[in-house]
Amino acid sequence: MTANVTRLAPHLIGLLPLAWLIGDALGNRLTANPIQYLTQRTGWFALALLLASLACTPLNRWLGWKPVMRWRKPLGLYSFGYASLHLAIFAALDYGLDLSLISQAVIEKRYIIAGFLAFLLLVPLAITSTAGWQRRLKQWWRRLHRLVYLAAALAVAHYLWLSKDPRPALLAGSVLIVLLVARFPARQSWQRVVQWRYERTQRQTRTRR
Numbered sequence: 001m002t003a004n005v006t007r008l009a010p011h012l013i014g015l016l017p018l019a020w021l022i023g024d025a026l027g028n029r030l031t032a033n034p035i036q037y038l039t040q041r042t043g044w045f046a047l048a049l050l051l052a053s054l055a056c057t058p059l060n061r062w063l064g065w066k067p068v069m070r071w072r073k074p075l076g077l078y079s080f081g082y083a084s085l086h087l088a089i090f091a092a093l094d095y096g097l098d099l100s101l102i103s104q105a106v107i108e109k110r111y112i113i114a115g116f117l118a119f120l121l122l123v124p125l126a127i128t129s130t131a132g133w134q135r136r137l138k139q140w141w142r143r144l145h146r147l148v149y150l151a152a153a154l155a156v157a158h159y160l161w162l163s164k165d166p167r168p169a170l171l172a173g174s175v176l177i178v179l180l181v182a183r184f185p186a187r188q189s190w191q192r193v194v195q196w197r198y199e200r201t202q203r204q205t206r207t208r209r
């Protein structure tokens with residue numbers, strides 16, 4: 001029973017925003033500017049789920065809650081799903097798939113450049129999220145997937161540059177920094193420093209001889 005709940009939870013979390021959007025559409029709550037409303041909502045869901053996916057490793061490491069490690073991938077993929085929907089709404093509904101207008105916006109507006117780069121980084125991460133790709137890429141898989149922090153930072157910059165009120169974006173940025181720091185256990189960092197100092201002393205002794 002508990003195992004089923006923990007397996008279903010990331011899918012419930014990932015699908016809830018979609019149910020919210022459908023509820024808003026059916027209940028005529030898409031505001032006077034439905035395209036902007038949908039763009040903003042899908043963008044926000046994409047960022048929130050990306051941060052939720054990044055929170056899984058620290059939650060396991062600091063609170064010892066192992067099942068959450070299985071949530072990383074589905075939450076990351078739902079984030080990518082909302083980011084794709086966000087881009088599709090922007091490109092199809094807002095810009096009518098006019099490629100020259102879209103490329104002009106990408107070149108001219110720095111917040112669009114940041115969002116575009118964040119999306120481009122998420123594409124290879126989503127494609128290589130399967131166990132098959134993890135096996136094929138071996139240690140490169142981990143290195144590649146660290147790019148998710150860069151994608152999240154670009155998404156925060158995108159949010160910061162487009163908003164009149166910087167506070168929500170700054171809050172998202174602070175959460176990202178906390179998650180990045182919390183990812184590395186203090187003990188491991190100290191071990192690295194101690195190891196590095198030991199090796200440096202060894203090198204210095206050898207060169208003196």
Ligand code: HEM
Pocket residue numbers: 036039040041042043044045046047050083086087090112115116117118119155158159162
């Ligand atoms: C090619 C990629 C992207 C484009 C063209 C794009 C475009 C936009 C546009 C036009 C807005 C609405 C601006 C307004 O208020 O009128 C927006 C908002 C937003 N986008 Fe993006 N975006 C992209 C990628 C992303 C990605 C990858 C994320 C997150 C992972 C993201 C997160 C957000 C957030 C959080 C907002 C603000 C939502 C709010 O105001 O509550 N965007 N984006």
